[in-house]
Amino acid sequence: MTNSTPRQRARLETEAQITRIGNRMLDDDGLDGVSLRAIARELGIVSSAIYRYVKNRDELLTILIRDAFTSIADDVDEALEDDTSVLTVGVTMLAWSRRHPNRWALIYGTPVPDYQAPRDETVVPGTRIMVTLTTLLSQSSAHRTPNTQVPPAHALDVLREGLRELGLEPDDQVIMRTVTVWAAIIGLINALRFGQFGPGIELVEDELMQGLTSTLGY
Amino acid sequence: MTNSTPRQRARLETEAQITRIGNRMLDDDGLDGVSLRAIARELGIVSSAIYRYVKNRDELLTILIRDAFTSIADDVDEALEDDTSVLTVGVTMLAWSRRHPNRWALIYGTPVPDYQAPRDETVVPGTRIMVTLTTLLSQSSAHRTPNTQVPPAHALDVLREGLRELGLEPDDQVIMRTVTVWAAIIGLINALRFGQFGPGIELVEDELMQGLTSTLGY
DNA sequence: CATTTCAGAGAGCAGTGCTCTCGTTCACCG
DNA sequence: CGGTGAACGAGAGCACTGCTCTCTGAAATG
Structure with a gap:
């Protein structure tokens, strides 16, 4: 029993992906390259949808x-x-x-x-x-x-x-x-x-x- | 004899003003607060006109x-x-x-x-x-x-x-x-x-x- | 099956650096 | 003194950012 709905699993996966992409962008292009819009783009998501997963850019920075x-x-x-x-x-x-x-x-x-x-x-x-x-x-x-x-x-x-x-x-x-x-x-x-x-x-x-x-x- | 046209004097004055304003903005708001547009605004000048005096933002940073x-x-x-x-x-x-x-x-x-x-x-x-x-x-x-x-x-x-x-x-x-x-x-x-x-x-x-x-x- | 929650879309705001074009004005020179 | 080229400023526009708001469709919950 996985004890989790598909939606919950998808959310966790998305969150993990966001921090992974964020870390990669940080390594590649520095902090200025870490853009919520770019992450959304890479996720195949419209820019505003990223805020369903991350409160704002500062919260992402805290994670990184x-x-x-x-x-x-x-x-x-x-x-x-x-x-x-x-x-x-x-x-x-x-x-x-x-x-x-x-x-x-x-x-x-x-x-x-x-x-x-x-x-x-x-x-x-x-x-x-x-x-x-x-x-x-x-x-x-x-x-x-x-x-x-x-x-x-x-x-x-x-x-x-x-x-x-x-x-x-x-x-x-x-x-x-x-x-x-x-x-x-x-x-x-x-x-x-x-x-x-x-x-x-x-x-x-x-x-x-x-x-x-x-x-x-x- | 000042040996300089009014235009030359005005240019020097403007250049000095730009570095002065830039330094103040740096002190007050950090590097992110140093904006060419803001400097132009303070000079009573439209944003594009600032490029008559400074090649780009990097040149201003070099001065600072x-x-x-x-x-x-x-x-x-x-x-x-x-x-x-x-x-x-x-x-x-x-x-x-x-x-x-x-x-x-x-x-x-x-x-x-x-x-x-x-x-x-x-x-x-x-x-x-x-x-x-x-x-x-x-x-x-x-x-x-x-x-x-x-x-x-x-x-x-x-x-x-x-x-x-x-x-x-x-x-x-x-x-x-x-x-x-x-x-x-x-x-x-x-x-x-x-x-x-x-x-x-x-x-x-x-x-x-x-x-x-x-x-x-x- | 009805209702609530949630993911996503899309438009929009304010701000940035920078470019390009178009007038106007000043300094110099024949 | 008049013409010319350089300098200056205005204004529109491009691409990008973070973030908000409203609306739609689908999934989870009762």
Whole structure:
């Protein structure tokens, strides 16, 4: 007993098709290429009918964003099973960004204008890697950075509170190191993906990530 | 003798007005708010007439990008006169990004789709800060990072060549440190401007930058 | 079998960048 | 001083977007 009417099955199939087409259009033509009208056209449907399945364009974006965050976090988790290191986090994210540059831009680049991410839908998958990195840095604790002076306690209050909600209680030293490593990794990948180092860098991306984590002391 | 016809003066004035309005629209409404039609409307001109002054939208973007790069680099240069330090570079860029978040996104965020920056016009102002940072890190040379292993020599070839064209010849250690510091600073500011740390961070941005440079060993 | 729900069609609105054609006016030059 | 070509502006139009509204036909529900 399938316990579902043909209409229900057709709807689920259509919904799945929409996100699939949306992801493909994102990969191929960037976010500007993701057009509800074009999706409707590909579905053999008139443009207004698409709104039976998707409230508006923002709702589609939310789906694509959640997908992307989940995909990259899955990759990182899987890679860490073989080798638990900061470098692995970096190169895995870097490889993912190479495979899906437009998805990368969607989640770590300039926020989409006028789009407000619904916290409940995107925050959890969006913070997975950061949580992973924090625990990773907690373990390889007093690694180096001896004479590092942590900013005044109250400065990290917001971050400390945010991490607590995610089930973590790292000390300020670890928080500050996490922020630094995170900013450096994201910053490097952004610089590479966005072409800020000029052409020709694509061939040695991994070596740069290696040098970065090494320079950071990991 | 002004040596210029009224028409020439009017044209220059109009051109200046266009970039002024464009910058304002960028600040107020983001890049999507920068519309040639809207500018024409504000000039009291019909939409097609704007193309007498600007070839197309991309040409206007080039102007705005060059302006932004020049503005932030000027700020950094000025600040370094008082205090020559990595932290100063960071907090000055951070302050500028706070004042002009949309301009920041334009030059350091996701590249504008389908826009190709004309190298001659934007590369020079766009690399000024990086050059400054490189020389700065060359001087405070063997600061720390003892057991840091630099990536294989060929990996940095492209960067070394790019820096040479800009009149610099730093060793690989310095290059790698520059890349790391640069990625971290840009990454932190991006994370702050793009809201990736959640709300409430705005109040302690400077402390985070302080902690970051300190964690980096500067 | 009647009723309600739902998928789709079609027209329409406002906005964008950009092109093309047609007058008008200004600057220059013989 | 008068003619000419370049510059400027107006206006219509094309293709595209997101989104709304109304209407029709078919499927699921009672």
